[in-house]
Amino acid sequence: MKESNKFLRLLAKDYPTIGATTSEIINLEAIMNLPKATEHFVSDIHGEYDAFQHVLRNGxxxxxxxxxxxxxxxxxxxxxxxxxxxxxxxxxxxxxxxxxxxxxxxxxxxxxxxxxxxxxxxxxxxxxxxxxxxxxxxxxxxxxxxxxxxxxxxxxxxxxxxxxxxxxxxxxxxxxxxxxxxxxxxxxxxxVDQLHVVGDIYDRGPHPDKIVETLMQHHSVDIQWGNHDILWMGAASGSAVCMANVIRIQARYHHLDILEEGYGITLRQLWNFADSTYSTETNSCFYPKIDPSEPKPLQEEMIQLTKIHQAIAIIQFKLEGPIIRRHPEFHMDHRLLLNKIDYEKGTITLQGETYPLTNTSFPTIDPIDPYQLTPEEEAIVEKLVLAFKNSNQLQKHISYLINNGSMYLTHNHNLLVHGCLPMNPDGSFMEMDIRGKMVSGKVLLDKFEDAVRKGFLYQQRENNDKYLDLVWYLWTGPASSLFGKDQMTTFERYYIEDKATHIEKKNVYYEKRNEVETCEKILAEFDLDPSKGHIINGHTPVKEKRGEDPIKAEGRLIVIDGGFSKAYQGTTGLAGYTLLYNSFGMVLVSHQPFTSVKEAIEKESDIVSTRRVVDRELERMKVRDTDTGKKLQEKVADLKALLFAYRNGEISEKIYRKSSTYL
Known part of the structure; x- marks a missing residue:
């Protein structure tokens, strides 16, 4: 009772009279009877700034x-x-x-x-x-x-x-x-009242930095981190292996200018090292992927890109080794590949099978200790880690992602998560040992989020590796909710021609998410009503032209990664899904490829969109039915308690009369 009175007296400072209290109750009750505002869901933007801007502008x-x-x-x-x-x-x-x-x-x-x-x-x-x-x-x-x-x-x-x-x-x-x-x-x-970005702002496309700047100007946005975002967050926090992955992907897609021009991170030392160390004849598997709609680089530039691509890839593989060895709980020993190479024969043995390597140039690898960086590589890594940590623009952008993002979000009955909730073949939630404690389901994602936040906040402290190693695990680990596969076969795709070695088996979640029972179990895990809620995923492009349906489990789960990234559009057959959720229900929107801003303005050519109703409300949804409505109802209950206290004499009104001024 004493605590209750203390709270009401604090509330009375904002509402000092019966009149002020009743006015606010009337106001809040009226607001709760307004129609629910529109939410807009997008995912897997992958640096495609122009297409994203258009979808944002046209809602x-x-x-x-x-x-x-x-x-x-x-x-x-x-x-x-x-x-x-x-x-x-x-x-x-x-x-x-x-x-x-x-x-x-x-x-x-x-x-x-x-x-x-x-x-x-x-x-x-x-x-x-x-x-x-x-x-x-x-x-x-x-x-x-x-x-x-x-x-x-x-x-x-x-x-x-x-x-x-x-x-x-x-x-x-x-x-x-x-x-x-x-x-x-x-x-x-x-x-649009609320924008939800369900992961993967970064990588593949040319302007993720501009996308983050746009989001920072938006009136109301939340972000659920994607696996590609996590790489950049880890790199900005001081993770050398995340940093190497970031540079490798930018080199692969010919977007190193994002680092140098967008974030002021110089790669000159790496360029010089790659140029003097790697040959132009043995690294064709590292040719960058060039967007056909963009001007083709000069041959000399292609050679330089290929060399830097190979140099940073080798550095990445070396940096992964010590992490895997100091974390047996990651269960990733099978990804220690550099020690499985026969450097004299140019072959590698995996699971008892020996394969020839398509590239046998390893000038910086010591076969006796293949994960040891050379002194020159160590100097490059040290300088680049500092450059990422000292980039004001990158730190500003990643700080924004940290403060406005999360591993998942529950909002208005829906669960938003970029990738998956890792599961075992029997449908149980996959466990992982995190600092001596086995966790799964929602708790596992909470532990991941804690590591990401602390990894960034503690980047100036010693012994930050225990957090940053887990951030890297989110990029590639089998129990990662953002990766969702048993392994990442980056090395095999570069060095082994046999595609049987390239297979990355998806977590069983991606099969079971078609089942109503599984989706309801996941919604209940996050304290959501299974009869009302939906799971909204990104991460895995929907192959619509092969007949895949983005709406699964009788509408309980919706996948909205349809291929914003041009790299995926040949497979998906479209240029992205977005989702709208208004007072009448949910509508899934599929988009055809965006041409250009110039064409949109001059020819008035909008993105051709197809709308599909996912879930229609039987009665028009009101603010009262939303998470905001719940908070308003709680406030109304508090105000009614204050009103009762005024009328019962427990609290006195503070009536201030305007003084008259006579001239």
Whole structure:
């Protein structure tokens, strides 16, 4: 009782009177009866900044849906497309449109018509929010004007002249372009309330740094870390082996400029070492993968890329050895491969089978101690680790991922996790020994998250390896929820032609997630209602052109990795899935490849999207039914207790009267 009274007295500081308390209860009860706001789910962006930006700007087709709903047959399809493109890319589209008009009267008329339509769209998308929330989203420069236009009363004509004068003044003062841009950005802001990024911002594509910058400007976003994100997080935290993996992947996809130009990390010492150490004739397996739509590098550059690719790959394999040896609980001894090579014969023996190596150039490996770095390699690794830790831009981006991300998220009945929940063949959750304690299921993911956070926060401390080794394990270990396979056959893919050695067996989760019973068991593990919840995965591209369905277990699980990355699109047959969850239910959206921003603006070519209903609500979902609603209900209960205390005399009101000032 004493603790309860103490809490109520603290609450009374914010609500000092019966009037203030009842007003807030009425306000919160009203908010809980608003429609649930729209959530937008994306995953596996893999550095494809332009395609991601377009999906973000168009709300996965949500803006065009609103335009169709508002204007119906009042506008032709061409006019709707033009309006949608204007909302996506206002500044660029305005310049293009105005260049086509010859007179000022034509331009002014276009502004009047466009502003009228934008106001109509904005009123519609703002209608599910309180005035207070909309007000907070308004751009400072035009906040008062937009608020007046959004909440005007169309029933009475008393203020028509007032509203018309606002529009005329905007145009006559040459603020039309700025106002159209502000309105367009506001529509983008209001059409989606919450963005969920279900992993893998980094690797393969050219601009992950720009994607993180975009997310940092977003009004409401959460991130579930992916396996490729974990590599960069480990590298920024000081893990040498994660750092080597990051550089290897950038070299493989010809994106080393991300490191040098995006993050200011110089690779000059590594370039010089690779050029002087490795031959150009024996490393064809390290040729980089070049995007056919990009200009092909000069032959000399290709040779340099190939050399640095091989040099960092060997360094990576050497760095993996000591980690595996000091962690027998990782059960990864089978990944110690450098000591299985016969360097004289140029062969390797795996599981009793001997294979010829396609590349027998190992100038830095001592067959007696193959995992020992050479003095030059040690110096390179030490310098690169410091460069990653001292890159202000990288540290800023990874700090953002740490503070706004997690291994998984439970939100509005749904479980968001990038990869999987590791399972045994019998369907039980796979256990792992973490510092002497066997853990599985939700607890295992919590332990992984703890290691990631401490690995980054403790990067200046000694003995940080116990956390960073586990971060690397998340990239490649058999019980990792982000990897989800028994092994990563990187060495075999480089050095052995026989594809039987390239097999990476997926965790049984990927079979069992098709079963309703398994999905319900996982949802219950995370304290979610199995009858309402969904599991939302990324990580494994859905091979739609081979007939794979992204909706599994009768709708209990949805996979939204459809291939943002160009490297996957030949296999998947499309360019990504996204998911929308609004008050009416869930809609899965599949996208065709994005061409370019230029084409989107000039030709008004949107990404062709196909919408598919996953789960339709029998009754329209309200804020009351969400996680936010639960918090509001708790606050209402507290306020009602405070109200009772006021009326019962347990707490006295603090009534402050305004003093009168006489001149």
């Amino acid at each position: 996965s087709g949500n803006i065009k849906e609103k335009i169709n709903e508002i204007f119906g047959d009042r506008l032709m399809q061409k006019e709707k497309n033009a309006l949608a493109t204007l909302i996506y890319y206002p500044e660029e589209k305005i310049k293009l449109i105005l260049s086509e008009y010859e007179t000022e009267n034509e331009k002014e008329e276009w502004f009047r018509m466009t502003l009228s339509r934008l106001i109509e769209v904005c009123v519609f998308v703002a209608s599910k929010y309180t005035r207070s929330k909309v007000r907070k989203a308004l751009p400072d420069e035009f906040a008062y004007i937009i608020e007046e236009l959004l909440f005007k009363d169309n029933k009475y004509a008393n203020k028509d002249g007032y509203y018309n004068e606002i529009i005329d003044s905007i145009i006559s003062l040459e603020r039309g372009a700025a106002f159209v841009t502000a309105m367009s950005n506001l529509i983008q802001r209001l059409v």
